[in-house]
Amino acid sequence: MKIAIPVNEKNMQTDICESFGRAPYYLIYDTEKDEATFIDNSAATSTGGAGIKAAQVIVDSGAKILLTPRCGEKAANVLMAADIKLFKSIPATAQANIDAYLTNKLDPLDEIHAGFHGHGGN
Amino acid sequence: MKIAVLSGKGGTGKTLVSVNLAAVAKAASYLDCDVEEPNGHLFFKPTDVEETEVNVKIALVDQELCNGCRKCVEFCKFNALAYVKDRLIIFEDVCHSCGGCMLVCPQQALTEKNKPIGKIQSGRSDRVQVNSGILNTGEATGIPLINKLLEDNKENAADLTLIDCPPGSACIVMESIKDADYCILVAEPTLFGVHNFNMVYELVNLFDKPFGAVLNKCQADDNPAEAFCKKNNIKILARIPFDRELGTLNSNGKIASREWEKYRALFTDLLETVVEEVKA
Ligand code: SF4
Ligand code: SF4
Numbered sequence: 001m002k003i004a005i006p007v008n009e010k011n012m013q014t015d016i017c018e019s020f021g022r023a024p025y026y027l028i029y030d031t032e033k034d035e036a037t038f039i040d041n042s043a044a045t046s047t048g049g050a051g052i053k054a055a056q057v058i059v060d061s062g063a064k065i066l067l068t069p070r071c072g073e074k075a076a077n078v079l080m081a082a083d084i085k086l087f088k089s090i091p092a093t094a095q096a097n098i099d100a101y102l103t104n105k106l107d108p109l110d111e112i113h114a115g116f117h118g119h120g121g122n
Numbered sequence: 123m124k125i126a127v128l129s130g131k132g133g134t135g136k137t138l139v140s141v142n143l144a145a146v147a148k149a150a151s152y153l154d155c156d157v158e159e160p161n162g163h164l165f166f167k168p169t170d171v172e173e174t175e176v177n178v179k180i181a182l183v184d185q186e187l188c189n190g191c192r193k194c195v196e197f198c199k200f201n202a203l204a205y206v207k208d209r210l211i212i213f214e215d216v217c218h219s220c221g222g223c224m225l226v227c228p229q230q231a232l233t234e235k236n237k238p239i240g241k242i243q244s245g246r247s248d249r250v251q252v253n254s255g256i257l258n259t260g261e262a263t264g265i266p267l268i269n270k271l272l273e274d275n276k277e278n279a280a281d282l283t284l285i286d287c288p289p290g291s292a293c294i295v296m297e298s299i300k301d302a303d304y305c306i307l308v309a310e311p312t313l314f315g316v317h318n319f320n321m322v323y324e325l326v327n328l329f330d331k332p333f334g335a336v337l338n339k340c341q342a343d344d345n346p347a348e349a350f351c352k353k354n355n356i357k358i359l360a361r362i363p364f365d366r367e368l369g370t371l372n373s374n375g376k377i378a379s380r381e382w383e384k385y386r387a388l389f390t391d392l393l394e395t396v397v398e399e400v401k402a
Binding site for chain 2: 043046048049050052053055056059074077078081082083
């Protein structure tokens with residue numbers, strides 16, 4: 001099973017990125033192979049709909065679990081359509097979050113944020 | 123003649139200026155392009171109001187025809203599309219109606235459908251034709267409403283059109299001023315006001331529009347907005363005093379120039395100054 005986490009750096013000791021949609025990288029951790037891959041988030045700099053595009057990246061990675069501090073409504077729609085389960089990450093390293101998840105210490109993420117409407121080219 | 127009234131943020135007196143200028147004219151059209159918070163109609167209280175719904179075309183998918191190639195997902199620069207579990211998901215409020223996905227789809231699975239984004243209310247208030255754009259909450263952009271307001275105004279335009287622009291300097295403001303012959307920038311006499319003023323100042327410069335400033339809420343003390351205008355050689359068209367009674371008239375939805383000779387004179391002068399500026 002694969003676990004996805006938005007991260008700031010490409011290593012296991014990295015912090016979790018506060019923004020799901022705008023994270024520079026996603027860590028995809030494969031529990032069976034004990035293997036970590038980092039994928040670049042092409043949506044990090046997009047002007048709008050970053051969450052949707054980021055969610056698409058996670059869906060395509062084959063992850064079934066996402067550990068994140070927060071998640072926007074639209075991204076959550078995409079993730080849920082792919083049956084990806086969302087858990088609330090803890091303020092610690094990526095490795096610590098994976099360990100916490102695997103020992104059932106993380107809560108499901110139930111707070112979903114409605115998107116900001118900074119539209120019109122702001 | 124089309125005069126756009128702008129300010130860097132809401133509440134600086136943009137509506138006060140545009141409403142009163144329209145009210146002192148012999149005949150005028152007032153277009154409320156501040157579609158997220160149109161409030162000019164609260165002052166004009168127009169009668170014989172007619173409503174037109176404004177639609178945009180957004181993407182619609184036929185899942186039967188879609189083969190999952192994802193060309194549309196990759197194309198959409200607004201990220202309105204996602205492809206999950208053999209289904210295309212369209213986020214209707216993110217779609218900007220560019221139509222591109224329909225062109226790139228090899229299966230002709232994408233077509234367009236109408237989606238209402240708001241309406242235009244038009245009515246009369248004395249000698250003023252009042253047309254307001256009203257955007258439904260949560261919509262991505264009010265630009266189609268602005269285009270419709272400007273377009274309709276071409277057909278039955280009075281000699282004078284006042285365009286009450288959205289606050290700020292985003293692309294929706296650029297749309298609002300694109301046909302304007304002149305721009306009035308409304309500024310508040312504070313440092314923060316100058317910061318906001320500078321945003322619209324840069325915008326009108328970018329568009330090469332002739333413009334001048336109206337200083338609102340002027341008091342006896344130093345006025346940073348006035349200093350900014352002097353430093354940048356911006357013409358000051360009028361000064362509106364800080365006046366509690368004006369504030370009261372405003373909050374009661376009254377049009378100052380229709381209530382008070384003093385303000386009728388002030389806005390008539392302002393209008394004449396602007397007309398001369400345009401002709402010059
Ligand atoms: S019409 Fe344009 S904005 Fe809308 S989904 Fe298609 S490509 Fe995206
Ligand atoms: S481009 Fe057409 S066929 Fe390809 S995924 Fe999009 S809708 Fe489906």
